[in-house]
Amino acid sequence: MAPDTTAEPNALGIVEARNQLGTLVARAVHGHAVTRISRSSHERAVLISEADYEELLRARRELEAGHVTEAIAxxxxxxxxxxxxxxxxxxYADLDLPTPSERS
Incomplete structure (x- = not known):
């Protein structure tokens, strides 16, 4: 199941997230809730379930394959x-794709 992107994701500082990590992981896994975690204004991450992460990776691969297919066509x-x-x-730059080192 895809995450609910209609609501603004929960945003927490890293200390708050650490204190609530078990609950946040359960919400991500069972409720597909998204939590934004900030360490600083430049260091941010998002906590999502592994299933949602795999879905995002599949979507990225499909998008990249589409770019390559269109270039061939x-x-x-x-x-x-x-x-x-x-x-x-x-x-990768010519096809407007992130390089493997830019991927997470």
Whole structure:
């Protein structure tokens, strides 16, 4: 089941989240609740269930496959030239995809 994205996710500081971790994990697993956790204004994370995480990964792979499929189709239609790349990073950038090192 996908997380409920209609409501604003619960947001907690890291100390509060640590004190409530068991409850937050149960809410994520059983209720698909999303909790935002902030360590600072620049260090933030989201707690979701493993099932929801796997669903997000599947959706990302499908989106990436769509980008690649469209690039191949554009080449077949003559709208895109065949390219060679010096690195994987250049390939990912050309297809507007995150590099493997940018993925979580």
């Amino acid at each position: 554009a080449h077949a239609r003559g709208e895109r030239e065949m390219m060679t790349y010096d690195s994987k990073e250049a390939l």
